[in-house]
Amino acid sequence: MNGDTLIDTLEEAGLSPYQADAFVTLLELGSASATDVAQASSVPDPRIYDVLRGLEEKGYIETYEQDSLHARAHDPADVLEDLRSQANRFENAAEEIEDRWNRPDIEEHAVSIVKRFDTVLTRADELIRTAENQVQIGLTPAQYTELADALEVAHNDGVNVKICFIPPSDTLADVPSTDLLERTCIEARRRDLPAPFVALVDRSWTCFAPHGESTNQYGVIVNDRSLAYVVHWYFLSCLWEVHEPIYSARSDEPPITYVDLRQCLRDVEPLLESGITIDATIYGYETNTGRKITRRGQLTDVEYVGQSATGGERTTLLHLAGQASITLETDEGEFTVGGWGAMIEDIEAIRITIDALE
Incomplete structure (x- = not known):
């Protein structure tokens, strides 16, 4: 870093232009009279005494009398600690600004x-x-x-x-x-x-x-x-x-787990038509209370508003774009089970597990 850049940096750290110039000059001279510092820097002679006293108050230099006012750079430990602390604050501020700009709360x-x-x-x-x-x-x-x-x-x-x-x-x-x-x-x-x-x-x-x-x-x-x-x-x-x-990694043998009711409906519909008994466990929420529940029983029916597939074709997603539900028969009674966002069914299913096929 050249002298001009160092002076600019010290100004950004809080020194006045004359103070920054005088301090860099003293670093080069080591020790000098006020008059010599003024001649070697851009500080006007009438201002040099005020500039040096200001630097002394900030802890950058110390002055002493030797026929005339002299000055020398102070031990830089405190100055360096202050500069590094300011650098860390600037760095932290930059990171905080970037984070707030990139990602709101x-x-x-x-x-x-x-x-x-x-x-x-x-x-x-x-x-x-x-x-x-x-x-x-x-x-x-x-x-x-x-x-x-x-x-x-x-x-x-x-x-x-x-x-x-x-x-x-x-x-x-x-x-x-x-x-x-x-x-x-x-x-x-x-x-x-x-x-x-x-x-x-x-x-x-x-x-x-x-x-x-x-x-x-x-x-x-x-x-x-x-x-x-x-x-x-x-x-x-x-x-x-x-x-x-x-x-x-899906298996065709129980237990078979679904997180999408419509995918489950498509798979169990031909099984029910073939007379297969389907034991299942439903994990979800009661639509009228929002209470999390688990129900176990047998799947007995499927219902959807779209046109049913014909000729042995598998029901497509298009058929299930509207209301779709399955019916679970349990010891506590019969429950209708809907998928994501269910409102008119008894249960909104989060997860369906086919436990057994007989």
Whole structure:
């Protein structure tokens, strides 16, 4: 750092221009009379005495009499400590400004708009690690690498994790190995066209960002069940239903677990038509009280407002876009069970387990 830059820096630290110039001059001279300091610096002769006394009060120098007023630079330990303390304050202030600019206080807003994708990815990582029931996520292989540890934590905690891989641009990218997928999800699929990053966690949180080639770069973090439900249908229709699995750990033998009632309905409908007895456990909430409950019994019926499939065809997602429910017969009576956002059924199912097929 040259002398001029050092003077500018000392001015930013709180010295006046004359004080900064005089102090740097004294550092070079070691010890000198006030007159010599004025001649070697830009400080005018009439001002030199006030400038030196001001530096002495700040602890930068000490003055003494020797025929005339002399000065020498003080032991720099205190000065250096003060400068480093100020540097730390500036650094901390810079980090705080950046954090407040990038990520508003998410806990106080249902919808937060952020300007950097890193903020969306960081929040998705936090939410996935604390998920309790399900994660649906569409992301590129590179983004998967960033979130793989969090997805593994959720998967090990028994969370139902579904992953759809999307290419980063107009070209396909390699997906992770089967060993990695086995550690991080229950099922994975791949879309051949670019799509936004989206992560849904426990039917409440949504993290969204446009794909990398989009003109507009921003992120949205939503803590709202209604908006999450809309994104859930985007995930089902655009990232899931139309693509074949590239990995699946689902079993056709009980116990079989579902976190989506409509997927359960599609699988049990042909079983009921074949006369198979289906023992099941429903985990969810009473729609009239919001109380968390568990019900065990037999699935006896399915109902949906869409047209039924014919000719042995499997019921599609289109058939189930409206109201859809299943009926559970228990020792306490008969209960209707709906899916995400159920209102007219007795139970909103969070998780359905097929315990036995007879």
